Amino acid sequence: MIKLENFYYRYSRNQELFRGLNLELLPGQIYGLLGKNGAGKSTLIKNIGGILFPTTGTCHVFGLEPKQRQVSFLKDIFFIPEECYLPNLTVKQFIRVYAPFYPNFDLNQYQSYLDAFGIEPSRKLLSLSFGQKKKTLIGFALATNTRVLILDEPTNGLDIPAKVVFRNMIKDAFKPDRLVIISSHQVRDLDELISALIILDKGEVLLHAAKDEILKRLYFGTSAIPLPNSAVLYQDKAPNGWPYIAENTTGKTSYLDMELLFNALLEHKVALQKVFSATQKQPEYEIN
Numbered sequence: 001m002i003k004l005e006n007f008y009y010r011y012s013r014n015q016e017l018f019r020g021l022n023l024e025l026l027p028g029q030i031y032g033l034l035g036k037n038g039a040g041k042s043t044l045i046k047n048i049g050g051i052l053f054p055t056t057g058t059c060h061v062f063g064l065e066p067k068q069r070q071v072s073f074l075k076d077i078f079f080i081p082e083e084c085y086l087p088n089l090t091v092k093q094f095i096r097v098y099a100p101f102y103p104n105f106d107l108n109q110y111q112s113y114l115d116a117f118g119i120e121p122s123r124k125l126l127s128l129s130f131g132q133k134k135k136t137l138i139g140f141a142l143a144t145n146t147r148v149l150i151l152d153e154p155t156n157g158l159d160i161p162a163k164v165v166f167r168n169m170i171k172d173a174f175k176p177d178r179l180v181i182i183s184s185h186q187v188r189d190l191d192e193l194i195s196a197l198i199i200l201d202k203g204e205v206l207l208h209a210a211k212d213e214i215l216k217r218l219y220f221g222t223s224a225i226p227l228p229n230s231a232v233l234y235q236d237k238a239p240n241g242w243p244y245i246a247e248n249t250t251g252k253t254s255y256l257d258m259e260l261l262f263n264a265l266l267e268h269k270v271a272l273q274k275v276f277s278a279t280q281k282q283p284e285y286e287i288n
């Protein structure tokens with residue numbers, strides 16, 4: 001559904017961010033996109049969304065080039081950037097102007113999202129708080145029923161109850177022919193939501209794997225005392241003991257600690273990637 005081949009991107013001549021990236025994203029997945037500040041997450045998703053264009057190499061979405069901005073591409077993708085700039089319209093007027101661009105837009109669905117978030121359709125967009133604007137756009141994005149949905153830091157600014165509503169909305173609206181990319185630093189907000197993970201560092205993909213595959217390969221546990229380094233791939237001190245990652249040799253399923261995995265990959269990239277080397281190039285996916 002999304003394919004980047006030999007993808008290079010640079011903002012200036014001496015700052016090459018992506019250097020020959022190859023990445024294929026499949027329908028039926030909710031991808032969590034993680035990376036430190038400046039890793040290239042926004043740049044990558046802006047290229048997918050047709051806001052930035054590859055320096056060289058290609059980026060295709062549904063077999064189309066986002067940079068061509070064809071109607072068949074635009075009607076089937078919705079991108080919510082981290083910073084949203086909204087027009088001086090009421091929610092109702094916004095729907096009237098923008099919904100016609102999306103043939104599968106469902107007004108009843110949007111009304112139910114607005115109700116769930118407690119937003120009145122008569123409200124002026126510019127009078128809404130940052131979090132309320134986000135809620136209004138997230139609801140609109142889901143109601144467009146586009147095949148590709150890209151959300152950059154969607155839970156930033158959402159209050160605690162809204163984060164729960166958000167997770168449920170994404171899960172309920174998701175269909176096997178769709179693909180969602182959520183770029184976020186709020187890893188706890190992605191728990192129970194994502195089905196695959198992409199971890200970026202300096203324009204390089206450190207990990208691209210389905211959640212099931214990660215848990216098949218790795219075991220996440222917590223020990224009361226530090227374990228010998230030979231027994232674990234990574235461990236760290238936490239208030240409740242020593243969370244660790246080990247190779248999953250027993251086949252038991254553990255709870256994926258994305259924060260721990262992220263830190264482990266940044267510190268012990270080679271050891272972790274070795275465990276995945278058989279699946280890194282061709283991730284195995286299970287469609288729920």
Ligand SMILES: Nc1ncnc2c1ncn2[C@@H]1O[C@H](COP(=O)(O)OP(=O)(O)OP(=O)(O)O)[C@@H](O)[C@H]1O
Nearest residue numbers: 011012017035036037038039040041042043044185
């Ligand atoms: N418009 C721009 N002009 C020049 N350099 C840029 C521009 N936008 C981003 N960069 C640089 O490109 C690199 C990647 O930025 P990007 O915004 O893609 O990272 P990110 O992973 O989304 O970061 P964050 O988590 O902080 O949002 C950074 O070094 C950043 O300084």
